Amino acid sequence: MNKTEYKQIVAGWADFTVPSTLPRQIEVRLDNDFIQAITGPRRAGKTFLCFQVMEHLRTQGVPENNILYLNFEDNRLIGAGASDLDGLYSAFLELRAPVDTSLTYLFLDEIQAVRDWDSWIRKMHDREKGVRLLVTGSSSKMLSREIATKLRGRVLSTEVLPLSFSEYCVWNGFSQEKGSPLYGRTLLAIQQQHAKYLVQGGFPALASQNVPAEQVLRSYFESMMFQDIAERNEIRDLKRLRVLAGLLFSSVGKEVSYTRIANRMRSMGFTLSKNTVIEHMSQFEDAYLFFQVLKHEYSLARQVGAIKKLYCVDNGLLDAVSPRFSGDAGRLLENEVFLELRRRGADMAYGRNGNECDFLLREKGRVTGALQVTQELTEQNEAREFAGLQEAMDKHNLATGTIITLEQEQRKDRITIVPVCKWLLEAS
Structure with a gap:
């Protein structure tokens, strides 16, 4: 020039x-x-x-x-x-x-x-x-x-990251003073906003304009895949990359074995080693499409070698690109909690010593908090959800623990059950 x-x-x-x-x-x-x-x-x-x-x-x-x-x-x-x-x-x-x-x-x-x-x-x-x-x-x-x-x-x-729920509410004309109680019409309005946010996610264009959400989100995904991943890393086999991304989308909120992912890819006719899966995962992370959460271990080598849990950058993207997530409010809720913890700068891991605890919060390597996430506590899942949380609390000498649900609110001994709207807005 x-x-x-x-x-x-x-x-x-x-x-x-x-x-x-x-x-x-x-x-x-x-x-x-x-x-x-x-x-x-x-x-x-x-x-x-x-x-x-x-x-x-x-x-x-x-x-x-x-x-x-x-x-x-x-x-x-x-x-x-x-x-x-x-x-x-x-x-x-x-x-x-x-x-x-x-x-x-x-x-x-x-x-x-x-x-x-x-x-x-x-x-x-x-x-x-x-x-x-x-x-x-x-x-x-x-x-x-x-x-x-x-x-x-x-x-x-x-x-x-895409809009937090607090920002999403403000952008849609709902502002809640920090610390003020949620009840009555205010609570109903906030819950209605959250029902939309949980599925649509927080990309600003969707919150500020009347646009076809799924079409817009798919275009974002295409831009990430082509410009931020394939083009940046000189990847030519886009079909293989898309199939891998699809498998990872279906694994969000789960513990992911990259050996199993590689085997699954091979069963579908794609030549792919575990190391190549790990390399692509790093590229997906670099583009902010997926994130990995490590298992909490005091040994760094064991932590790095342990199976990771996988999360996505936005619930709307997840819902638009992966049909398996349609209607799966529980996994969308867990992904939402992960994203909010990341916005808050949390050092997090997951815990598993027999039972799983979704999120352990750490400061300078020491566990200082434990969170469990479930859409709803029922007779069928209550014992399991409590066991994972209590096990983490006992192991790390925590006085209290939290279970985040869609709408339930209660306190049982040392465990606080809190609706996600309240939890999302409390630190905004």
Whole structure:
């Protein structure tokens, strides 16, 4: 690219009208010297979070000319490298002439598409003390290598997942003051919102627009599979990849043996080793499609070697792509609880010592909480659900435990049974 092209791109984004949106309950601060990194799945709201931060800067009196936003999924920037970042920044300084007495803010969206972006970001951070940097990317591993090498000690990371239930309620016109009781019409309205959220999930476009949900979610899945997984990892056998993804979708909320998955793939006519399944699983995780939860073990080697449990980035995606989940409220509920725990930054594992406990919460390696998830406690499952939770409580010396259900609320000795709506909103 040449100087004229750089100026055209900068001018185009400078004239871009930022669409209005409801704010997320996520705070990103630019009042410090760290590089801010926002990661998360495609279409989860990273770009709009950038716009939210930009709008906050404007309300704080930052001049418009001191803010540059660039999206590197712009077709004109495909194949860009670090030298192009130099050209774009120079064009910005020439065109916008930032106010000298103020900080300059650079928002670089989907930066992982740029070759050697990390070297350029470090150079800017170390040399340009009047510049604040915010970068985003759709890869969970976008910063792992860079933080370990060139950007160590310079980055604060924020993960953006689809809307939490609290955000979903606000976006749909229901706001509940923290700590206020849920009852009567308010409770009924919240439960109706949750019934939709449980199945539809939290991708922002579905909460803010009247769109065909299944069609939109399938298009998101296709983009993840092609752009974020196959294209990024140079995978040619898309059919095999889709079949594997289908098997993993059907395993969400379950303990997953990758040896069995490989055997199942072979029985369906696909040549696939256990190691290849593990490699693809890593690629799915990198694209934020699936997540693995480890079994709690005090030995790291045993923990890594143990069977994992599998979860998906969004219930709507799960329901739209995997027909087996249609109507399976129990597994959707468990996946929902997992996602909320991840939003809260929980260090979690599952427990199994005879009976299973869905989630063990840990701090510095020590188990500090235990959660069990079930759609409804009945005569048929109550003994099993209580046994797994009580076993975990006894083993880890926990005074209390929690069972999350759709609607039941009760306390039995040391165990609190709580409806999911109340649990989801209590920490919002």
